[in-house]
Amino acid sequence: MSVQPRPFAGVLPFARRELRSAFESPVAYVAIGLFVLVLPALFFFLGYPVGRTPLPGLWEGGQASLIVLFHWLPLLLALVVPALSMGAWAEERRAGTEELLLTYPVRTGAVVLGKFLATWILTMLMVGLAVLSAAVTVGFLGDLDWNTVSAGLVGAAWLCAGYASIALFLSAVSSEQLVAFLLGALVLGLLWALPLLVRVLPGGAAGALEAASPTTHFLGSAARGVLDLSDLVYFVLLTALGLVANTLAVERRRWR
Amino acid sequence: MEMNGSTTRGTAPPTAHAGRRVLRFNAALTLALLLLIAVLGNVLAARHLGQRVDLSADQLNAISDATRRVVDRVEDRLTVRLFANQTVSDGRLALRAARVRAQLDEILRLRPEVFDFQTLDPSRSSEARRQAREARLQPDRAGRSGLGQTGEEEVWLGLMLGYRGRTEVISTPEPWRFEVQVASAMHALLSDRKIGIGWIGEPFEVAPDSETAALERWESTFRVIRNALSRRARLAQVPGLATGNSVPDDVDVIFMVRPGPMHEREVYAIDQFVQRGGRLVVCLDDPDYNLAYPRADVAPEEFEGSPLAALLRSWGIRVAAKHVWDDTWRTDRVTLTSVGGQLRQGVLSDPLVITVPPEGLATELPPTRGLPGVAFSWAHPLFPEESTPTPAGVTRTDLAWSSESAYVTDVSPRLTMDPRELRVLRAALRNGTGRRHTLAAVFNGLFPSPWAGKEAPAPLDPLGLGRAADEPAPTSAVTPSQVVVFGDADWLRDPLPEGTFVQAGGGVLAVNLVDWLTLDEDLIGLRSRAPRLRPLRDFVGEQEAALGLFEEDVFPTEAERIEASRKGDLARRRARRQQWLTMLAPAALALLVLALFGALWNGLARRRAEPGGDAR
Numbered sequence: 001m002s003v004q005p006r007p008f009a010g011v012l013p014f015a016r017r018e019l020r021s022a023f024e025s026p027v028a029y030v031a032i033g034l035f036v037l038v039l040p041a042l043f044f045f046l047g048y049p050v051g052r053t054p055l056p057g058l059w060e061g062g063q064a065s066l067i068v069l070f071h072w073l074p075l076l077l078a079l080v081v082p083a084l085s086m087g088a089w090a091e092e093r094r095a096g097t098e099e100l101l102l103t104y105p106v107r108t109g110a111v112v113l114g115k116f117l118a119t120w121i122l123t124m125l126m127v128g129l130a131v132l133s134a135a136v137t138v139g140f141l142g143d144l145d146w147n148t149v150s151a152g153l154v155g156a157a158w159l160c161a162g163y164a165s166i167a168l169f170l171s172a173v174s175s176e177q178l179v180a181f182l183l184g185a186l187v188l189g190l191l192w193a194l195p196l197l198v199r200v201l202p203g204g205a206a207g208a209l210e211a212a213s214p215t216t217h218f219l220g221s222a223a224r225g226v227l228d229l230s231d232l233v234y235f236v237l238l239t240a241l242g243l244v245a246n247t248l249a250v251e252r253r254r255w256r
Numbered sequence: 257m258e259m260n261g262s263t264t265r266g267t268a269p270p271t272a273h274a275g276r277r278v279l280r281f282n283a284a285l286t287l288a289l290l291l292l293i294a295v296l297g298n299v300l301a302a303r304h305l306g307q308r309v310d311l312s313a314d315q316l317n318a319i320s321d322a323t324r325r326v327v328d329r330v331e332d333r334l335t336v337r338l339f340a341n342q343t344v345s346d347g348r349l350a351l352r353a354a355r356v357r358a359q360l361d362e363i364l365r366l367r368p369e370v371f372d373f374q375t376l377d378p379s380r381s382s383e384a385r386r387q388a389r390e391a392r393l394q395p396d397r398a399g400r401s402g403l404g405q406t407g408e409e410e411v412w413l414g415l416m417l418g419y420r421g422r423t424e425v426i427s428t429p430e431p432w433r434f435e436v437q438v439a440s441a442m443h444a445l446l447s448d449r450k451i452g453i454g455w456i457g458e459p460f461e462v463a464p465d466s467e468t469a470a471l472e473r474w475e476s477t478f479r480v481i482r483n484a485l486s487r488r489a490r491l492a493q494v495p496g497l498a499t500g501n502s503v504p505d506d507v508d509v510i511f512m513v514r515p516g517p518m519h520e521r522e523v524y525a526i527d528q529f530v531q532r533g534g535r536l537v538v539c540l541d542d543p544d545y546n547l548a549y550p551r552a553d554v555a556p557e558e559f560e561g562s563p564l565a566a567l568l569r570s571w572g573i574r575v576a577a578k579h580v581w582d583d584t585w586r587t588d589r590v591t592l593t594s595v596g597g598q599l600r601q602g603v604l605s606d607p608l609v610i611t612v613p614p615e616g617l618a619t620e621l622p623p624t625r626g627l628p629g630v631a632f633s634w635a636h637p638l639f640p641e642e643s644t645p646t647p648a649g650v651t652r653t654d655l656a657w658s659s660e661s662a663y664v665t666d667v668s669p670r671l672t673m674d675p676r677e678l679r680v681l682r683a684a685l686r687n688g689t690g691r692r693h694t695l696a697a698v699f700n701g702l703f704p705s706p707w708a709g710k711e712a713p714a715p716l717d718p719l720g721l722g723r724a725a726d727e728p729a730p731t732s733a734v735t736p737s738q739v740v741v742f743g744d745a746d747w748l749r750d751p752l753p754e755g756t757f758v759q760a761g762g763g764v765l766a767v768n769l770v771d772w773l774t775l776d777e778d779l780i781g782l783r784s785r786a787p788r789l790r791p792l793r794d795f796v797g798e799q800e801a802a803l804g805l806f807e808e809d810v811f812p813t814e815a816e817r818i819e820a821s822r823k824g825d826l827a828r829r830r831a832r833r834q835q836w837l838t839m840l841a842p843a844a845l846a847l848l849v850l851a852l853f854g855a856l857w858n859g860l861a862r863r864r865a866e867p868g869g870d871a872r
Contacts, residue, residue: 023857029850036846044839059835064790129846136842141792147311198351206350211302225312233301237294244290248283 010106014114015121018088022122031084032126039076040134043069050075051196064142069134070152070223073127074215077163078192080126082184085119085167089250090180102250112246116161116168116239123160128153148225155222158235162214163188165242172249191215214238314788319362323439327366329446335372335418336364339388341379341411346398349411355431356413363438378412391416391425419445451489451774452506455482456497456526457513457539458745478513480750484763485511488770497522500715500727503529508774510534511766514541514745515564520713523563524730527705533735535773537766538568539745540575540636563713568741570706571699572646574639575743578666580632580693582610584659587631609633610658612695618655621698623768628789630656630765636743637664637693649733650701654694655740661690696742703739708732738773795831803827 022028042048047057048071055061055068092098101111131153138144167184174180194213198206210216217235221228310318338360344350364371376384378395393414415426415438424441460482485491494503494510498519503510503526510529515538530536560577568574587609611631617624624630637658646652707713707730747762803823 020861023854024861029854032850033847036843036850040839040843058792062792064792129850133842133846136845137838138792140838143790145313145790147313151311198348206348207354210351211298221308221317224317225314226308226310226317228308230298230301230305230308233305234298237297241290241294245287248286252280252283 010104010110011113011117014106014111015117018115018118019121022084022118028084028122031080032122032129035076035080035126036130036133039069039072039130040137042072042076043134044137048072058138058141064138064144066131066135066138066144066149066152067223069131070156071219073156073223074159074192074218075189077123077127077160078188079185081119081123081160081163082167082170082181082188084122085115085164085171086174086177086180086184087171088115088119088168089172090174090177094176098253102253108250109243109247112168112172112243112250116165116243116246119164119168120157120161123164124157127156127160131156145225151225151227152223154227155218155231158222158232159214159218162235162238162242165239165246166191169242169246169249172246319366319435320439323363323435324366326439326442326446327363327370330367330370330419330442332370332420333372334370334442334445335374335416336360337374337376337387337416337418339376339378339384339391339393339412339414339416341409341413342377344398344411345409346411349396349398349413352431353411353413356429356434359431359434360415360438363435379410387416388412388414391423391427393425393427415441417441417445449506451508451770452504453485453489453491453770454494454503454507454510455491455513456494456510457515477750478748481748481763481766484767485770488767497525498716499718501525503534508535509770510536511748512536512538513748514539517562518564519716520563521715523567524707524713527567527703527707528730530703530737530739531705531731531734533737535737536739537742537769537773538573538739539742539748541634541743541745567706569644570647571703571739572641572644572650572652573697573699573739573741574644575636575741576639576664577636578664579608580610580635580637580658580662580695580743581607581665582658582662583607584661585610585612585616587611610635610662610695612656612658616657616659618653621653621655621772623765623772624655626788627765627768630747630762632656632695632742632744633746634744635695635746637695638697638741638743640694646699646701647704650699650703653698653700655696655698656742657695658693659690660692662693663690664693695744696740699739699741700736702733702736705730705732740769740773795834796828799827799830799834800824 043066044058047060048055048068050071055071057068061068089098092101102108104111131149135144135146135149139146166187167180170183170187171177171180174183191213192215194209195216198210214235217228217231221231308318310316338357340353340357344353364373376387378385378388378393391414393412393416395410395412397408398411413429415429417424417426417438419442422445424444426437426441429437458478460478482491489508490506494507495501497503498521500521507529510526512526526536565574586605586607588605609631610633611629613629614627617627617630619625641652709732710730712727712730748766749762800823803826805820805823805827
C-alpha cells in the first residue's frame with residue numbers, strides 16, 4: 001500500500017527553493033529595482049492617460065493621493081508578473097529538472113503551490129517597495145490617507161495572487177520561457193483591457209466582462225480604500241482556478 | 257509514459273492511449289466545472305455578499321451615518337419606484353444603471369421592512385411609461401451597439417419615492433452622488449413643512465434700470481445663493497417691518513445681508529423675532545469701504561450709532577469698521593487697471609480677499625465641518641470677546657477666523673488699483689505684530705432685548721393711522737435662539753463673470769447654516785460627503801516667499817522686473833531641486849533596502865554552502 005503524502009507537505013520547501021534561485025540571480029533585483037523606479041515615475045510625471053477620464057500625474061494634479069499609482073498597477077503587473085513567472089515551469093522543462101521535480105514524494109499541488117507562493121512573495125515585495133516609496137514621498141508632500149494606501153496594498157496582494165496563478169499556469173503549458181511570457185502578458189493584458197471594451201459592447205456583455213476583469217475588482221474598491229468581500233471571493237476563485245489548472249497541466253505531463 | 261524516453265506516441269499500447277484520453281477528459285471536465293463554479297461564485301458573491309469595509313479617511317464609499325439616521329426616521333411604508341430598462345444595449349448606460357441599482361439595494365437593505373420596492377420598465381410597459389412621464393422622467397437616447405441591431409434605444413433611469421401621499425422624484429440618478437440624492441429626497445418626504453427663510457438687506461440682483469446696472473460686470477448679484485436657498489426652503493424678502501409688521505411665523509431663519517440704514521421699528525421686529533426663538537444670520541459689510549460698492553450711504557460713525565448696532569452691542573456683538581489684512585491666506589485674483597484709456601490685466605495676490613482654509617473654520621460646528629474653504633472679501637473683524645463680553649446667558653463660538661499673522665487696517669478703495677501701494681502697506685504692516693482675527697461667530701442662548709421693560713418703538717406711520725391698540729409688550733430672554741454674525745457679505749455673492757473675484761464654499765456654508773439653525777444636521781452630514789482636498793506642498797510658493805516674492809506687480813520698473821525675474825528663476829530652481837529630492841530619496845531608500853536584503857540573503861546562502869555550514 002503506497003503512502004499518500006500530506007496535501008501541503010513540501011509547499012514551503014518548494015517556495016524556499018524558488019525564492020532562493022530568484023534571489024541568487026541578479027534578474028530579480030533588476031526587475032524589482034526597475035519597478036520601484038518606473039511605477040512612481042509614471043505616477044509622478046505621466047499620470048494615467050488611459051480610458052475615458054485620463055488622470056493627471058502627481059505634480060499636475062496637486063493632490064496627496066496614490067489613486068493614479070494604483071491605476072497603473074493592473075497594467076504593469078500584467079507585464080511584470082509573466083516576466084517573473086515565465087521560467088517557473090518552462091525553465092524547469094528546458095533544464096530537464098521537471099521530471100526530477102515530479103518524482104519527489106509530494107503532491108503535484110504542493111509543488112504548484114510552492115511555486116505560486118514564491119512568485120507571489122516576490123511580486124508583493126516589488127509592489128510593496130514601489131508603493132511605499134511613492135507613499136513616503138506623497139506623505140511628505142501632503143496629508144496622505146494611509147488607510148487607503150493600506151487597503152490598496154491588500155487589494156494589490158489579491159491582484160498579484162490572481163495574476164501569479166494565471167501566469168504560472170501559462171508557464172506550465174508553454175514549451176519555452178518567451179512563449180510563456182508572451183502568452184501570460186497577452187492573457188493578463190486582455191483581462192486588464194476588458195473594462196475598456198464596455199463602451200462598444202451591448203449592456204449584458206459589458207456588465208459580464210467588467211465583472212470578469214481583475215482591474216474592476218481592484219480599482220473599484222481596494223484602490224479607493226474599500227475592502228469588499230465579493231472582491232475577495234473573486235480573487236480567491238481566480239487564484240484557485242489558476243492553481244487547479246496549473247496542477248492539472250503538470251499532472252497531465254507527469255502521466256504522459 | 258515519456259519519462260524514460262523509451263515509449264513513443266506511435267508505439268504506445270492501446271490502454272495507455274485510453275488512459276491519456278480519460279486523463280485529458282477528466283482534466284478538461286475539472287477545469288470546466290471549476291470555471292463554472294468560479295463564474296457562479298462570482299455572480300452569487302456580487303449579488304448577495306454586500307459586506308465591505310471602508311477604510312478610507314473620507315468614508316465616501318460606505319453608507320453614511322446621516323443616511324442611516326434619515327432611514328431610521330421612516331415610520332410608514334416608503335414606496336421606491338425604480339424606472340429602468342430590463343436590458344440596455346449601451347454598455348456605458350447599462351453600467352450606470354447597475355451601479356445605481358447596487359447602491360439602491362444597499363440603502364434598501366438598511367431597513368427592508370419599511371421599503372416597498374418596485375421596478376418598472378417604461379420601454380416595455382405602456383403603464384410604466386405613463387407613470388414615468390407623469391413623474392416628468394426623460395429617457396436617455398443611445399445607439400444600439402448589439403449585433404444585428406441598429407438605430408436608437410430609449411434608456412430609462414429614474415426614481416420616484418412616495419411617502420404619506422407625497423412624492424419626490426430623482427430624474428437623473430448619478431452613481432457618484434446617488435446616496436445624497438436618495439437621502440435628500442427621503443429627508444424632504446419626512447419633513448412636515450418647508451423651512452421659511454426671510455431675506456433683509458441687499459436685493460438679490462441689481463434692478464435693470466438702476467444706474468449700477470452698467471456696473472454689473474463688476475458687481476455680482478446674489479442669484480446663485482437665492483437659487484440654492486430656494487431649492488431647500490421658501491425664500492422671501494420680509495417687507496413692512498418698519499411700518500409695524502412683525503416677522504411672519506412661518507419664517508424660521510432671517511438672512512440680513514449688508515443691511516442699509518434701518519428704522520428702529522424694523523430692528524425691534526428683528527429683536528422680537530429672535531426673542532421668539534427665530535434664528536438670525538447677520539452679514540455686516542460696511543459699504544463705505546467696499547470698492548465693489550460705490551453706492552456707499554452709511555458712514556462708520558453712522559452705523560455705530562444706528563439701532564441695529566445698538567441691538568447687536570446689547571448681545572455682545574461688535575464689528576470693527578477696519579478690514580482684515582491676511583498675507584497668509586490671501587487670494588490670487590485678476591485685476592483690471594486702466595492705463596492710458598486701455599485696460600491692463602494683472603494678477604494680484606490680494607491680502608484683503610481671504611480664502612479661509614479648513615484650519616480657519618470651526619470643525620466642531622456642523623455648518624463649517626467638511627468645507628474646503630470660504631472666501632471673504634474686505635472682511636471686518638468681530639471685536640474679541642475680551643473687549644466685547646457677551647451678556648449673561650449668551651455664549652459665543654468663533655466660526656471662521658484669519659491666520660495668526662493677520663492685521664486690521666484702514667484702507668482706501670483706491671488701493672486695489674495700485675499694487676505698489678499695496679506692497680508699501682504690506683511692508684509697513686509687517687513691522688507690526690500679526691494676530692488671529694475673528695471673521696464670523698455664533699452666539700447662542702437667551703438674548704436680552706434692549707426694549708425689555710420699555711414700550712416698543714413707534715412704527716413708521718406715513719398715513720397717520722396711529723399705533724395698534726393690541727400690540728404685545730416686548731419680550732426679553734424668554735426663548736433660546738442663535739445669532740450668526742459675519743463681518744462680510746461678499747461670501748454670499750455670485751462669482752463675478754470676469755473672474756475678478758474668487759468665491760469658495762459660500763453657497764454650501766449658507767445652506768449648511770440654514771439646516772443647522774433649523775436643526776437639520778443630517779443634510780449637512782450628507783453634503784459634507786465630498787472628497788477632502790489634500791493639496792501638496794507648494795515648493796515654488798515657499799521658495800518665492802523665502803525670497804520675498806509676493807505678487808506679480810502690474811507696474812514694475814525695469815530694475816524691479818529684472819530682480820523679480822531673477823528671484824523667480826531662483827525660486828523655481830530651488831523648488832525643482834526640492835521636488836527631485838522628495839521623489840528620489842524614498843526610491844533610493846527602497847533600493848538600498850533591496851540591496852541590503854540581497855547582500856544578506858546571498859551572504860547567508862554562501863555561509864550555508866561552505867563546508868560545515870547549514871546546508872539545508
